[in-house]
Each structure stands twice: as structure tokens, then as C-alpha cells.
Amino acid sequence: MDFELSDEHKMFRKTVRDFAEREIAPLIDEAEEKQKFPLELVPRAREVGLLGVGFPEEYGGSGGDMVMICILCEELSRVCSGIGVGLFSIAMGPGAISALGNEEQKRKYLPSALKGEKVFALGLTEPNAGSDLSAIETTAREDGDNYILNGSKIFITNGTFADYVFTAAYTDKSKGLLGMNLFIVDTKTPGFSVTRKLDKLGHRSAETAELLYEDVRVPKENILGAEGGMINILQLLDGGRVIVAARALGIAQAAYEAAFKYSQERVQFGRPIAKFQVNRFKIARMAMEIDAARLLIYRAAWLLGQDKKCTKEASMAKLFASELAVRVAGEALQLHGGYGYIKEFPVERYFRDAKLCPITEGTSEIQHIIIARELEL
Numbered sequence: 001m002d003f004e005l006s007d008e009h010k011m012f013r014k015t016v017r018d019f020a021e022r023e024i025a026p027l028i029d030e031a032e033e034k035q036k037f038p039l040e041l042v043p044r045a046r047e048v049g050l051l052g053v054g055f056p057e058e059y060g061g062s063g064g065d066m067v068m069i070c071i072l073c074e075e076l077s078r079v080c081s082g083i084g085v086g087l088f089s090i091a092m093g094p095g096a097i098s099a100l101g102n103e104e105q106k107r108k109y110l111p112s113a114l115k116g117e118k119v120f121a122l123g124l125t126e127p128n129a130g131s132d133l134s135a136i137e138t139t140a141r142e143d144g145d146n147y148i149l150n151g152s153k154i155f156i157t158n159g160t161f162a163d164y165v166f167t168a169a170y171t172d173k174s175k176g177l178l179g180m181n182l183f184i185v186d187t188k189t190p191g192f193s194v195t196r197k198l199d200k201l202g203h204r205s206a207e208t209a210e211l212l213y214e215d216v217r218v219p220k221e222n223i224l225g226a227e228g229g230m231i232n233i234l235q236l237l238d239g240g241r242v243i244v245a246a247r248a249l250g251i252a253q254a255a256y257e258a259a260f261k262y263s264q265e266r267v268q269f270g271r272p273i274a275k276f277q278v279n280r281f282k283i284a285r286m287a288m289e290i291d292a293a294r295l296l297i298y299r300a301a302w303l304l305g306q307d308k309k310c311t312k313e314a315s316m317a318k319l320f321a322s323e324l325a326v327r328v329a330g331e332a333l334q335l336h337g338g339y340g341y342i343k344e345f346p347v348e349r350y351f352r353d354a355k356l357c358p359i360t361e362g363t364s365e366i367q368h369i370i371i372a373r374e375l376e377l
């Protein structure tokens with residue numbers, strides 16, 4: 001394995017970083033305050049080539065590997081994880097179609113989605129089914145050439161404005177996951193509604209919705225890939241975990257940079273607080289652990305890119321980076337003293353945003369379970 005990023009990766013990191021600092025940073029305060037994702041960013045992101053990364057060129061993508069996708073996620077999060085998650089989800093939203101859709105679905109949905117003209121959201125979680133996906137209650141009843149969907153979804157990122165929601169529903173619960181499918185649901189279909197935009201602790205500039213399906217008629221051809229495809233879809237979760245790990249890494253990196261800078265500027269007892277050994281050691285530890293997280297993430301991304309099994313490595317990266325983000329953001333806030341608790345400094349946002357990482361794409365507890373299982377314990 002090469003321990004240095006390629007020139008292409010380095011250039012891409014610079015492109016994303018410049019974009020995030022130039023275009024996203026000025027929008028953060030208003031978007032966080034109003035809890036509104038700034039959709040005007042999407043065409044600008046397209047112009048600089050942030051949409052379509054990792055997708056095949058024949059459908060309008062720009063190619064690129066999983067390491068590039070991680071860099072995109074990390075750098076957006078470093079500036080603002082809330083806007084970052086919204087924009088990244090728009091960029092990667094149609095990923096399930098690219099990975100598992102049939103040719104017709106790819107041709108129909110990918111070109112407009114990869115231009116950012118159509119937005120996809122992922123609807124798995126329900127009020128009574130989070131970690132345990134098999135407990136979902138949404139059903140899809142066959143009716144001629146259609147399925148009729150009934151149920152609800154919660155915590156759906158970009159669900160407030162998505163054009164399509166990949167919706168998990170049981171066609172036949174007695175078959176377990178084989179009887180569960182992912183449907184491409186057009187949100188303009190009668191019976192579909194956004195019941196609530198959720199008020200959150202962090203990631204306030206990303207919009208998170210509760211959705212209701214009341215007799216939503218979906219054509220049979222909108223089942224993603226082959227029927228019973230939920231088993232295949234679960235394989236995509238490894239990639240999702242690596243992405244959340246990269247998001248956590250971006251938050252940790254931002255918190256570390258803030259702590260590094262502030263600790264040299266803030267003078268107490270006649271010296272910058274960075275001169276006190278207790279603080280130096282904290283910052284040294286942050287730097288070391290961030291490096292370790294980055295290596296775990298890039299290793300998992302590299303394995304994914306080689307189509308190698310990496311369930312254990314993806315879970316390790318996700319667990320380590322998520323918990324690291326919470327720890328580093330907490331220490332960075334502590335190093336800012338009272339100012340860390342005030343909104344004028346971004347560390348309080350990092351602290352709130354970090355707490356999402358151990359929850360989404362499988363909680364930390366679930367990652368422990370997966371790692372232990374993969375170790376055949």
C-alpha cells in the first residue's frame with residue numbers, strides 16, 4: 001500500500017478545501033441559524049467538479065475512487081459538517097443506483113442526479129426501527145403493475161426537498177430481508193408527504209425529515225435492481241460507514257486546528273496556554289489519533305476500491321473516527337475555556353456536530369458487535 005496520496009488526490013483535496021473555505025464558510029451562520037440547507041451551493045459545487053465523483057463517466061460522472069470520495073466528505077466536514085452532509089448526500093445520493101440499479105434505471109436517473117438537478121434521499125430508518133432494520137413496518141402491497149406503499153420514515157437527510165427517496169419496505173415480511181426491497185419513490189406521488197422537519201442538536205444546516213407514505217403508488221420498475229435486493233443493499237453499508245468515518249475525521253481535524261491556534265494565542269499566567277505541558281500533551285495526542293483515524297479510513301477506502309471485503313476495517317474506521325471526533329471536539333472546546341462555550345467560536349459547533357457520528361450508519365455499539373463478529377469471537 002502506498003502511504004502517500006497521489007497527485008490527483010492531493011489536487012482534489014485542494015479543490016474541495018478551496019471551495020469549502022470560499023463558498024461554504026460564508027453561508028454557515030445563516031444556514032445553522034435557520035436550519036436551512038443552502039441549495040444555491042449545488043450548481044457551484046457542480047461547476048468545480050464536486051458532483052459525480054466516483055460515478056462512471058458514461059452516465060455523467062467524473063470517475064475517481066473511494067479515497068477521493070472520502071477526501072470530499074472530510075474536507076466539506078472540516079469547514080461545516082452540516083452543510084457538508086447535505087451537499088455530500090446530494091453528490092452521492094444516487095450511489096445505490098450506480099451500484100445496484102439496472103441499465104434502464106441508470107440511464108433514467110443518473111444524468112440529472114449527477115448534475116445536482118434531482119436529489120435522492122435514503123429512507124431506511126423508521127420510528128420503531130433504527131439499528132434493527134428488520135423491524136421496519138413500511139409495506140409494499142402488489143397491485144397490478146404497481147406496489148402500494150404505506151408507512152413512515154424518520155431522520156431522513158435532505159428528505160425535506162428530495163425529488164426521490166429510496167424507501168425500504170417489505171413486500172413479504174415472512175421472507176425476512178429477502179422480502180424487503182428498496183423502492184425509488186418520486187416525492188411528487190400522491191400520498192407521499194413530509195410531516196416534519198426535525199429540530200436538531202447539531203448538523204443544523206442539514207435538513208432532516210420525517211416522511212409519511214399513505215397508499216403511495218409506485219411502478220414495479222422502481223424496485224432498485226432485482227427484487228429481494230435488500231440483501232445486496234446491505235453490502236453498501238460498508239461504504240457508508242467509511243464515509244461517516246471521513247465526516248468524523250473532518251470534524252476532528254477542524255477542532256484540532258482550532259485548538260492548535262487558540263492555545264498559542266491565549267495567554268494566561270504570562271504564557272500561551274500551549275506552553276503548559278498538560279495542554280501540549282492534549283494537542284499532541286489529538287494529532288496522533290487523527291493520523292491513526294486517517295490511516296484506518298484510507299485503508300478501508302482502498303480495500304473498497306479493490307472490491308475486497310472490508311466489513312471489519314470499515315467498522316473499525318467508523319468506530320474509531322466517530323469516537324475520536326467527539327473526544328477531540330470536547331478537548332478543543334475545553335482548551336478554549338469559556339470562549340469555547342460561546343457561539344462566536346466554531347468549536348461549540350464542532351462539539352455538537354461530532355455527536356452525530358457515533359449514531360448514524362450504525363451506532364458505536366453496533367460497530368462493536370460487527371467487529372467482534374468479524375473477529376469470529
Ligand SMILES: Cc1cc2nc3c(=O)[nH]c(=O)nc-3n(C[C@H](O)[C@H](O)[C@H](O)COP(=O)(O)OP(=O)(O)OC[C@H]3O[C@@H](n4cnc5c(N)ncnc54)[C@H](O)[C@@H]3O)c2cc1C
Nearest residue numbers: 122123124125129130131155156157359360361362363365
Ligand atoms: C441527523 C440524523 C440523520 C440521519 N439520516 C438518516 C438518513 O438519511 N436515512 C436513514 O435511513 N436514517 C438516517 N438516520 C438514522 C440513523 O441511522 C439512526 O438514528 C441510527 O441507525 C440509530 O437508530 P435509532 O436512532 O433508532 O436508535 P436505536 O436503534 O433505537 O438505538 C438506541 C440505542 O440502543 C443501542 N442498541 C441498539 N441495538 C443494540 C444492540 N443490539 N446491542 C447494544 N446496543 C444496541 C444503540 O447503540 C443506541 O445507543 C439519521 C439520524 C440522524 C440523527
